Amino acid sequence: xxxxxxxxxxxxxxxxxxxxxxxxxxxxxxxxxxxxxxxxxxxxxxxxxxxxxxxxxxxxxxxxxxxxxxxxxxxxxxxxxxxxxxxxxxxxxxxxxxxxxxxxxxxxxxxxxxxxxxxxxxxxxxxxxxxxxxxxxxxxxxxxxxxxxxxxxxxxxxxxxxxxxxxxxxxxxxxxxxxxxxxxxxxxxxxxxxxxxxxxxxxxxxxxxxxxxxxxxxxxxxxxxxxxxxxxxxxxxxxxxxxxxxxxxxxxxxxxxxxxxxxxxxxxxxxxxxxxxxxxxxxxxxxxxxxxxxxxx
Amino acid sequence: xxxxxxxxxxxxxxxxxxxxxxxxxxxxxxxxxxxxxxxxxxxxxxxxxxxxxxxxxxxxxxxxxxxxxxxxxxxxxxxxxxxxxxxxxxxxxxxxxxxxxxxxxxxxxxxxxxxxxxxxxxxxxxxxxxxxxxxxxxxxxxxxxxxxxxxxxxxxxxxxxxxxxxxxxxxxxxxxxxxxxxxxxxxxxxxxxxxxxxxxxxxxxxxxxxxxxxxxxxxxxxxxxxxxxx
Numbered sequence: 001x002x003x004x005x006x007x008x009x010x011x012x013x014x015x016x017x018x019x020x021x022x023x024x025x026x027x028x029x030x031x032x033x034x035x036x037x038x039x040x041x042x043x044x045x046x047x048x049x050x051x052x053x054x055x056x057x058x059x060x061x062x063x064x065x066x067x068x069x070x071x072x073x074x075x076x077x078x079x080x081x082x083x084x085x086x087x088x089x090x091x092x093x094x095x096x097x098x099x100x101x102x103x104x105x106x107x108x109x110x111x112x113x114x115x116x117x118x119x120x121x122x123x124x125x126x127x128x129x130x131x132x133x134x135x136x137x138x139x140x141x142x143x144x145x146x147x148x149x150x151x152x153x154x155x156x157x158x159x160x161x162x163x164x165x166x167x168x169x170x171x172x173x174x175x176x177x178x179x180x181x182x183x184x185x186x187x188x189x190x191x192x193x194x195x196x197x198x199x200x201x202x203x204x205x206x207x208x209x210x211x212x213x214x215x216x217x218x219x220x221x222x223x224x225x226x227x228x229x230x231x232x233x234x235x236x237x238x239x240x241x242x243x244x245x246x247x248x249x250x251x252x253x254x255x256x257x258x259x260x261x262x263x264x265x266x267x268x269x270x271x272x273x274x275x276x277x278x279x280x281x282x283x284x285x286x287x288x289x290x291x292x293x294x295x296x297x
Numbered sequence: 298x299x300x301x302x303x304x305x306x307x308x309x310x311x312x313x314x315x316x317x318x319x320x321x322x323x324x325x326x327x328x329x330x331x332x333x334x335x336x337x338x339x340x341x342x343x344x345x346x347x348x349x350x351x352x353x354x355x356x357x358x359x360x361x362x363x364x365x366x367x368x369x370x371x372x373x374x375x376x377x378x379x380x381x382x383x384x385x386x387x388x389x390x391x392x393x394x395x396x397x398x399x400x401x402x403x404x405x406x407x408x409x410x411x412x413x414x415x416x417x418x419x420x421x422x423x424x425x426x427x428x429x430x431x432x433x434x435x436x437x438x439x440x441x442x443x444x445x446x447x448x449x450x451x452x453x454x455x456x457x458x459x460x461x462x463x464x465x466x467x468x469x470x471x472x473x474x475x476x477x478x479x480x481x482x483x484x485x486x487x488x489x490x491x492x493x494x495x496x497x498x499x500x501x502x503x504x505x506x507x508x509x510x511x512x513x514x515x516x517x518x519x520x521x522x523x524x525x526x527x
Contacts, residue, residue: 165394165395165398165401168387168391168394168395169395169398171384171386171387172384172386172387172395174386175384175385175386175387176382176384178347178366178378178382179378179382179384180395181347181365181366181367181370182345182347182366182370182375182376182378182382182442183367183370183395183396183398183441183445184367184368184370184371184398184399184445185367185395185398185399186365186367187367
């Protein structure tokens with residue numbers, strides 16, 4: 001592998017890792033406040049990509065369509081919480097988990113019934129797909145834009161978590177919901193904010209995915225969602241920074257394994273989980289994770 | 298200020314509180330004493346609706362029996378929970394910020410008042426709550442509750458696990474608070490509690506077995522034998 005190819009793959013890895021990171025943040029934040037692996041999260045990402053796609057088809061420009069996709073995903077996220085998860089706040093966590101799987105099946109099948117299972121071509125605006133070259137490296141502009149936007153979003157999320165009272169309440173909630181209520185805080189409202197943030201980021205991740213691949217289908221959230229979940233656990237579930245680190249590690253690994261051992265390309269999805277098992281064997285709390293009962297974010 | 302009527306708490310088939318009446322008047326400290334498991338913490342949690350209950354709770358003329366916990370607190374009734382429940386992953390200042398969640402505009406003045414009352418906290422504003430000593434955590438918990446500008450304060454076992462010197466410091470602070478806000482103090486440390494209280498209730502197996510002015514309870518033979526070590 002020469003330097004050019006290395007750099008090319010590095011950028012590709014950063015771009016793929018960004019998508020995992022964006023989706024992983026939602027997993028980790030919902031887990032932080034509800035102790036729930038929200039298995040419907042990957043499907044929220046799919047919903048965001050679909051809504052953006054339909055908005056574009058009706059003639060709305062990409063940027064505005066993206067905002068519609070984000071808003072739609074956020075609304076679906078809020079509804080999932082209010083309708084499916086909220087009635088189970090006091091129930092055993094396993095009921096919540098099974099409900100999340102049910103929501104996941106529901107969204108996948110609803111979209112399949114409504115829009116068919118055939119993948120749809122996603123036509124990203126030209127300025128994102130244009131190829132540019134630096135020396136001998138040829139890249140679509142999107143692989144630069146995606147990681148840049150992701151880091152910007154991460155900065156915003158961290159700012160919310162550490163500098164605003166709502167963010168502090170999210171971190172406090174990860175520690176103790178009863179005491180948060182004793183502060184006069186409506187815990188359900190804080191949980192809603194978490195779903196808004198998580199679902200919005202998932203929608204952005206989904207659209208990035210659609211731009212890169214460039215097609216969407218109702219089941220696209222399954223494997224990407226699972227890998228983003230692996231990234232969240234790898235980085236240490238409950239930790240936003242960890243989710244991002246885990247996402248990038250997974251993105252780089254996947255790209256480089258395929259680049260270096262093309263014959264293993266068919267197994268690339270397995271590497272995420274192989275990596276996950278390996279890290280968990282040595283550090284069960286993940287790379288940046290801490291004892292969750294200490295509620296770290 | 299606070300009127301509790303026929304309060305009952307059941308955990309499944311176990312009755313934790315069996316229809317008790319309590320009354321806290323403005324400008325007083327009322328203490329609820331009793332052995333471990335008598336139902337003291339359940340009583341406080343039921344008043345703020347953290348646990349399911351039946352019976353009525355009137356606070357400042359308003360029925361709060363069915364109100365959500367966060368609304369009760371917004372309404373001016375604050376609880377410092379058992380075990381302090383500091384947000385150990387948040388800094389001292391962030392803990393206070395959470396206490397003032399609904400008082401954005403008064404945050405700074407309230408915080409300065411808390412630091413004035415608890416100078417020890419001021420030296421540790423950026424330290425994580427979990428790194429504080431037990432006594433400091435108790436002070437932070439009380440300070441955090443004061444940040445919501447409560448019109449009445451309930452304290453659950455503030456002396457739990459603290460050294461005697463720190464206990465007297467905490468109780469001194471509680472006494473100072475009395476002139477501003479009435480206090481319902483739940484304590485296992487009956488002697489210390491009755492010494493600063495105006496009125497006392499003795500809780501036994503979920504029922505009030507005795508209630509009287511605190512100084513009378515201090516002199517009561519039965520109370521002395523059971524709770525004050527002879």
